[in-house]
Amino acid sequence: MCTYQTETLRVRASAKTARGWANMTDASVYFDHPVHFMANHALMIDVLRQGPGETARVGLEMDAASARALAEAILRALEHAPASLLDDSVAH
Amino acid sequence: MTxxxxxxxxxxxxxxxxxxxxYFAVPTDVDQHGSIVVIHHLPGYDESTKxxxxxxxxxGYAALMPNLYHREAPGADPDDAAAIARNNGGIPDERLVGDVEGAMKYLKALSTSNGKVASxxxxSGGRQSFLAGCRLPLEGVIDCYGAFVVGTPPAEFPLRVTPVVGEASGLTGEVLGLFGAEDKFPDTAQTEELADALRAxxxxxxxxxxxxxxxxxxxxxxxxxRVEAANEGWDEIFAFLARTVG
Structure with a gap:
């Protein structure tokens, strides 16, 4: 099935694309047909650069268990980081 | 036929x-031919749809597939362009119809065209093919497992997808629908609802x-x-094209 269901969000991030590092602006998370991963459905993450200038994308496709483990690992890493470092933001 | x-x-x-x-493909072993506009799936203008x-x-049919995501990311890999289009909420229906109309006109203008075009x-292209058939003078419309021709997506769906069955009175050509019994979007209740609407x-x-x-x-x-469904489906498609666009 094509679920169409897509979580979209704005992000501040850098990603290494096929053309090198780029500042990224948006992300999509969805469970749908993968392009490359050999399964009928997969959890997909796209990190994108939109707006003026060249568009860019880094994509991930993984099974549901991997996606949950990754999400939990991200949250654990953030929980273990000193709180004073989490607001270490510098405007692009 | 060679x-x-x-x-x-x-x-x-x-x-x-x-x-x-x-992407344009045209037979070189016939003097005259019908034509078809090919509408790619949500993953984009990819190698398999080419x-x-x-x-x-x-x-024996001239076939033309417009890149519906060309504006989002010109020259990008098809899956990257599709990801950007998805993040933007899909593409507007009005633009889709305009792009299919452009493809239809191109095909009709070919010196070898018999003047008949299907889609x-x-x-997602199944729904778009149906929609195009409601708004454009297409001789035939083929919908391969298009979701949300009927049925409203849940409110949290960010894609700008609305049901189009209400426009069925605009259809000028015959419709062929090919579906999988195990599909959830559309499920069999939705395809039956669509059949009822077309009958009405x-x-x-x-x-x-x-x-x-x-x-x-x-x-x-x-x-x-699914090889059996695909083979039978292709037979249905070519029989449909023979009777609608020649």
Whole structure:
């Protein structure tokens, strides 16, 4: 099935694309047909650069268990980081 | 028929006169032919849909697939362009219809055209093929497992997808619908609802729902591929084209 269901969000991030590092602006998370991963459905993450200038994308496709483990690992890493470092933001 | 053809990337005038990329395949072993606009699936203007486009030409039809995501990311890989289009909430229906109309006009203007054009779409393109048939003078409309021709997506769906069955009175051509019994979008209740609506509107249609098949059963490079359903589906498609566009 094509679920169409897509979580979209704005992000501040850098990603290494096929053309090198780029500042990224948006992300999509969805469970749908993968392009490359050999399964009928997969959890997909796209990190994108939109707006003026060249568009860019880094994509991930993984099974549901991997996606949950990754999400939990991200949250654990953030929980273990000193709180004073989490607001270490510098405007692009 | 020798299945000889020419295929190439061209530029056509789409919605609003925008020049957009399109993949064009034309038979070289016939003097005159019907034509078909190929509407790609949600994953975009990809290699597998180009292969489908060539298959129509090999069977004697000029086929043209507009890149519906060309404006989002010109020159990008198809999956990257599709990801950007998805993040933007899909593409507007009005623009889709304009792009299909541009493709239809290009095909009709070919010196070898018999003047008859059908459309076919897969996945999101199934709904778009139906919509195009409601708004454009197409001789035939093929919907391959298009979701949300009927049925309203849940409110949290960010894609700008609305049901289009209410426009069925605008259909001027015959409709062919090919579905998988195991599909959830559309499920069999939705395809039955669509059949009821077409019956009520007095439209000519043929629906086939294949057992042991779900969504995307035509895609030979995906685990969803079902050889029996796909082979029977292709036979239905070519029989449909023979009676609608010649």
């Amino acid at each position: 299945h000889d053809l020419n295929a190439s990337t061209i530029s056509i005038a789409g919605h609003g006169g925008d020049q957009i990329e399109a 292969e489908i486009t060539r298959r129509f030409a090999a069977h 076919i779409g897969y996945c 509107a007095g439209k000519t249609f043929t629906f086939r729902t294949y057992e042991n098949a779900g969504h995307a059963f035509f895609s030979p490079n995906r685990p969803s591929y």
